Amino acid sequence: MKLLIIEDEQGLRDNITKYFNDDGNICESCNSLKSAIYKLSDYDYDCVLLDIGLPDGEGFAVLEYLKTQMKNEAVLIISARNSLDDKLKGLDIGADDYLTKPFHLAELKARVVAVFRRKVFNTNNKLIFNEISINLTGRTVKVNNAPVILTRKEYDMLLYFIANKGKVISKNAIAEHLWGDEMDMHDNFDFIYTHIKNLRKKLLDANANDYLKSIYGIGYKMSAE
Amino acid sequence: MKLLIIEDEQGLRDNITKYFNDDGNICESCNSLKSAIYKLSDYDYDCVLLDIGLPDGEGFAVLEYLKTQMKNEAVLIISARNSLDDKLKGLDIGADDYLTKPFHLAELKARVVAVFRRKVFNTNNKLIFNEISINLTGRTVKVNNAPVILTRKEYDMLLYFIANKGKVISKNAIAEHLWGDEMDMHDNFDFIYTHIKNLRKKLLDANANDYLKSIYGIGYKMSAE
DNA sequence: TTTCTTCTTCAGAATTTCTTCAGCTTACAA
DNA sequence: TTGTAAGCTGAAGAAATTCTGAAGAAGAAA
Numbered sequence: 001m002k003l004l005i006i007e008d009e010q011g012l013r014d015n016i017t018k019y020f021n022d023d024g025n026i027c028e029s030c031n032s033l034k035s036a037i038y039k040l041s042d043y044d045y046d047c048v049l050l051d052i053g054l055p056d057g058e059g060f061a062v063l064e065y066l067k068t069q070m071k072n073e074a075v076l077i078i079s080a081r082n083s084l085d086d087k088l089k090g091l092d093i094g095a096d097d098y099l100t101k102p103f104h105l106a107e108l109k110a111r112v113v114a115v116f117r118r119k120v121f122n123t124n125n126k127l128i129f130n131e132i133s134i135n136l137t138g139r140t141v142k143v144n145n146a147p148v149i150l151t152r153k154e155y156d157m158l159l160y161f162i163a164n165k166g167k168v169i170s171k172n173a174i175a176e177h178l179w180g181d182e183m184d185m186h187d188n189f190d191f192i193y194t195h196i197k198n199l200r201k202k203l204l205d206a207n208a209n210d211y212l213k214s215i216y217g218i219g220y221k222m223s224a225e
Numbered sequence: 226m227k228l229l230i231i232e233d234e235q236g237l238r239d240n241i242t243k244y245f246n247d248d249g250n251i252c253e254s255c256n257s258l259k260s261a262i263y264k265l266s267d268y269d270y271d272c273v274l275l276d277i278g279l280p281d282g283e284g285f286a287v288l289e290y291l292k293t294q295m296k297n298e299a300v301l302i303i304s305a306r307n308s309l310d311d312k313l314k315g316l317d318i319g320a321d322d323y324l325t326k327p328f329h330l331a332e333l334k335a336r337v338v339a340v341f342r343r344k345v346f347n348t349n350n351k352l353i354f355n356e357i358s359i360n361l362t363g364r365t366v367k368v369n370n371a372p373v374i375l376t377r378k379e380y381d382m383l384l385y386f387i388a389n390k391g392k393v394i395s396k397n398a399i400a401e402h403l404w405g406d407e408m409d410m411h412d413n414f415d416f417i418y419t420h421i422k423n424l425r426k427k428l429l430d431a432n433a434n435d436y437l438k439s440i441y442g443i444g445y446k447m448s449a450e
Numbered sequence: 451t452t453t454c455t456t457c458t459t460c461a462g463a464a465t466t467t468c469t470t471c472a473g474c475t476t477a478c479a480a
Numbered sequence: 481t482t483g484t485a486a487g488c489t490g491a492a493g494a495a496a497t498t499c500t501g502a503a504g505a506a507g508a509a510a
Contacts, residue, residue, distance in 0.1 A: 002402050026381075026402075026403070026404075043401060044398070044401070044402065046388070135391075137391065137392045137393070138391050138392060138393060138446065138449070139393040139440060139443070139446070151441070152441065152442045152443065
């Protein structure tokens with residue numbers, strides 16, 4: 001399990017880190033609101049241990065941040081305060097549990113495990129276009145509910161078309177989008193033709209030929225709806 | 226979905242039953258602690274709706290029972306009480322969600338669906354995925370009830386995959402999750418290949434090769450269910 | 451220390467995907 | 481209608497990625 005410990009009191013921070021490390025987990029820690037946000041924006045954690053009283057502000061801000069970022073971290077608040085209001089506020093903003101200092105490390109561990117157990121899973125975000133349904137997190141594509149296996153280029157291409165449905169996309173734009181800078185000065189687009197061909201074949205059941213049209217001399221267009 | 230409704234108030238019980246039956250689910254119900262335990266010992270359910278205030282005792286006992294029986298039912302508490310303590314107690318003992326009376330049936334349904342979706346977590350600190358059962362506190366793994374010894378990296382990897390089942394996980398994410406900061410931009414992932422290979426071999430009896438899939442050019446995915 | 455386990459590195463094999471190519475078909479314009 | 485450029489197709493070679501077994505390195509335990 002990967003943990004982030006946000007705590008300004010170094011002794012406690014080290015104790016927790018050591019305790020969880022010895023248990024086979026991976027711990028990272030920081031001592032301020034600012035560095036916490038920085039960490040959380042760059043990495044994913046299974047669980048965040050959050051002290052409320054930090055030198056540069058209240059830890060609640062971390063909860064707010066996670067909320068806006070739709071992050072999936074489980075958060076366990078560690079705080080010296082024992083007021084019901086703080087508890088309610090923390091749980092209301094999205095904390096998964098609340099523990100008051102001082103506490104036993106064994107209890108902390110038990111609660112971390114419990115919180116992790118209940119951790120809510122992200123709902124899969126889906127993209128639907130006619131008979132085509134794309135699961136973005138699973139990176140899977142279904143046509144009329146039947147799975148279709150796409151290669152990386154095919155998948156990227158399809159996503160690009162659907163994201164720009166209704167618009168004409170030049171072959172240059174496709175090349176730039178799928179290959180980036182590496183692909184300057186090509187005088188033919190054979191590779192695009194091939195990928196389009198394969199994509200159309202795989203999407204035959206989705207009537208791709210009705211939707212994914214060639215625009216002679218320019219490129220392609222995925223008709224809107 | 227198969228539901229057990231434990232509720233002594235007949236009107237409410239019938240309403241819920243009808244509502245879920247109309248929606249294509251299978252409902253059974255009972256009106257006491259005793260009959261609930263009886264039902265639960267004989268049958269398996271996907272989700273249990275549990276009233277706390279029962280004529281012959283507090284509903285928490287049902288949670289305790291499920292805990293001892295290593296049952297995998299998702300439990301949603303329905304209760305007239307709104308105190309935080311009750312909520313915490315229920316969630317702590319292993320309930321998956323908590324709903325206060327009175328409520329709309331539509332909301333109940335939404336919560337049941339949500340709870341069912343994250344049902345992968347068992348009530349007893351256990352994570353169950355197909356033939357694989359993981360004891361989170363003991364860090365032990367069983368396949369078809371036969372213990373399998375995993376090394377630390379293998380265990381962490383498996384947990385990470387199962388906690389993110391259905392999602393594609395990049396090799397970078399794996400490296401970051403298992404090695405933390407220490408792992409600055411390696412240019413090859415040989416060590417991941419090796420751990421994956423060993424993990425697959427150890428999970429052969431769990432048909433790991435059907436579930437733990439390679440996503441060419443990206444990473445891996447533990448297919449959902 | 452020695453011994454045992456786990457982790458990482460490595461090189462070759464196997465697999466999958468990408469690109470190129472030649473022949474063919476289609477669309478446009480004169 | 482006809483010529484030319486653009487687009488399509490299947491096949492094959494090239495490239496990239498992943499898998500595998502083995503062995504060395506690092507770490508933990510005795």
